[in-house]
Amino acid sequence: MAIVLGENRYGKAETRLVRVTRDGETHTLADFNVSIALSGDLAATHLTGDNSGVLPTDSMKNTVYAFAKEHGVGEPEEFALRLARHFVETQTQIRAARVGIEAFGWERLGPHSFKRQGDHTRTAEVTVTVEQSQVVSGISGMVLLNSTNSEFHGFPRDKYTTLPETTDRILATAVDARWRHLHDPADWGKSYAGVVEALTRAFVETHSLSLQQTLFAMGSRVLSEQAEIAEIRLALPNKHHYLVDLSPFELTNDNEVFIAGDRPYGLIEGTVTRDDVPPAITEWYP
Known part of the structure; x- marks a missing residue:
């Protein structure tokens, strides 16, 4: 050997x-x-x-x-x-x-x-x-939160499943995104600002049935608005917010009082890409 x-x-x-x-x-x-x-x-x-x-x-x-x-x-x-x-x-x-x-x-x-x-x-x-050369821009730690317009239901259940279905929840994440450029833009700063704006608006405007759906909406918005971007990879931790049980105090909690969870957390990752882009010259990471 x-x-x-x-x-x-x-x-x-x-x-x-x-x-x-x-x-x-x-x-x-x-x-x-x-x-x-x-x-x-x-x-x-x-x-x-x-x-x-x-x-x-x-x-x-x-x-x-x-x-x-x-x-x-x-x-x-x-x-x-x-x-x-x-x-x-x-x-x-x-x-x-x-x-x-x-x-x-x-x-x-x-x-x-x-x-x-x-x-x-x-x-x-x-x-x-x-x-040749390859440029990957990105942002990490951009915290976004929607206090409504987020649901999660219809998922499979097994004997260990305790999570209730919901049609109204807080959706929060800390966006970690990396995007590979097809070519050098005329203005790197303007390109970066445009991607961040597209990510943010897609998060705000998407009525979410899952964080996966929101991830695809965010990536799609970037590619549709920024012609210089070949593909984008996103890692979205689900910053869980748990409804507090106020019944011991004879109080009703109408989606108003939450515990902000720390860990463990769900982590949703995915790549949104154009179907005709040249391959990367070297591996790049989300």
Whole structure:
């Protein structure tokens, strides 16, 4: 039996970058968490300890900061593409570079004052190979809630089923979405905002018979309105809200008082895609 080296990559994870762009007294803030992974002709370092093809991960960290100074950062997709292309173009032993960015939002309070937006995180993951590139944008932790217009009934029952059917419940979730681009849009920021708006409006406007139905409605709305998107993957935890039994206090609970559950929770995942899109060049994750 032969023992061989399988797929491998290495890089610098979670380089924290804050870039202040100064336009007189008015400042703009970019707050990124950047992770880089490189793969290619790297067998020697694993098999013999020959590091002649191993660009130090410290160099990757320094590149993030130098590029932020020399070129600015712009949208996270733009910065990730610039970094990934740099490593593939300058390191002949590298066949593919993957750059992932978490972008943390700040709300402007004044010319140079900001408040951290803590309700969700924007993400971007770029993969660049010698032949082509792939951009996956995303959002995580966007909490949405409908206090009505949600039902769940008609499901199979077995001897362990205790869940009652309902025609009126709270539907809440924390949206984790990733979408792959067919091509680079003219404006990455506008594209991102359009996807988030489509996801939100579909959640609001769908009378839900299941969270699965809502997931498909959200993904379909994105693809119907954003021509640059090839497919979208969603992971929607069901943030359960349980009706409190107030009968011991001789009170009627008309869908007004709930316990917000923590765990366990249902997790609904799915991909909504166009039927004629080219395949992804590498695996990407929800």
